[in-house]
Amino acid sequence: MNPKVTVKIPRPLYERIQQVIEDSGFSSPTDFVVFVLRDLVGDRALEKTEPEKGARAATNDEIDDIRRKLENLGYL
């Protein structure tokens, strides 16, 4: 199976992206779109939608695990 798929976007937007990425280090509009989407719906979004996978406060279970580790190490 091809690991990549085609997503269609309006041509004016595509052309605008071409302008934006000029001299930016992005080699193509595809690279730019992948980067932005990954930022938007990838790891950072996980923090909001699946907090157990992103940065957030520890859950009670995790705090219990940490306390057990601290007890085993002799801190508590």
Place this chain on the structure above:
Amino acid sequence: MIAAHGGRLVNRIAEGALRDDLLARAKKAPRLTLNAREVSDLEMIGIGAMSPLEGFMGSYDLGSVVNNCRLANGTVWPMAVTLSNKGVDAKIGEDIALVDENDELLGLLELSERYSFDKSEEARGCLGTDDDAHPGVKYLKSIGDEYLAGTTWVLNMPKHTLATNYRLTPRETRVLFKAKGWDTIVAFQTRNPIHRAHEYLTKCALEIVDGLMIHPLVGETKSDDISAEVRMKCYETLLDKYYPDDRVVLAVYPQAMRYAGPREAVFHAILRQNYGCTHFIVGRDHAGVGDYYGTYDAQAIFDTFGPDEIAIKTLNFEHAFWDKIAGAMASNKTAAATDPSDKVFLSGTKVREMLVKGERPPIEFTRPEVADILIDSMASKASV
């Protein structure tokens, strides 16, 4: 509990399904070998010790750090945290697998920028000098000219053999402090054995807070610094006999030393805030090397920031010594002694000479148990 610097304790350690996904991505990505400092930086970012950083710096942040001691968004940040390229040819938006010198996979970089930066400018801004003899400048000149920026994930923690029972993340120290019921905690950063002068500072500090965290740096240091392994034995012995059990914790700080004097003092303080500490001890020539920095520059630099820019409070101490007149530890602020001959203080060179000869320095300078560990370590080093 004090907030992390920047407001949020970062966690860039991938677990569960996220880790599986990132491992699959790393498998297909080009591999970049990190040096010892970069490995420790990756770990520190991952565990949140470097909050709010979520990866290696881009050019906007680095330029702002170098010139303004702040990230591009205005948050105080004194040190460069960069990743040097070593021949990897990746495009923006692609992944780079981060590996150690044994090619063990440690993490993933989501590449957002490739750039070059004037190393002399970086050195002058962060280290206050571009003298090639400064260890931080030497490091900068030894790495590649191109930096790679982007968010990082830790996929496998670096393998440690030293002080494995003392490695606590900021999240863990925060739970520890809460469990102990400590609201105020002072951190003591050190890369040396603790002699009487440092013992005095830490105990003075402990008089005004709930708890003390001895937090020795165990990342890369200069080759002539005393090894972390020997220092850990000294700390364990000293704490066991001369400190209160219920008010002190020993944990290690896995950062590499930058020897950046005042800026590194700010760095050390901010990172200890991330570990949950409310106070930070700054003594004489903190993080200094040679004569690049003034004796108390590392204390004065904190006055250059606004009152709300750094939450952790510094506790400044002067040079401490044994005061023969008072028969106690003191500093110039508190000593009865005025004549230098009434102040017991030995230079590092003198102490080293004594230890190499197998002589204990005076008990007023260092505890005999600590002296014996250092003597043994020097003897075994000499016999190798």
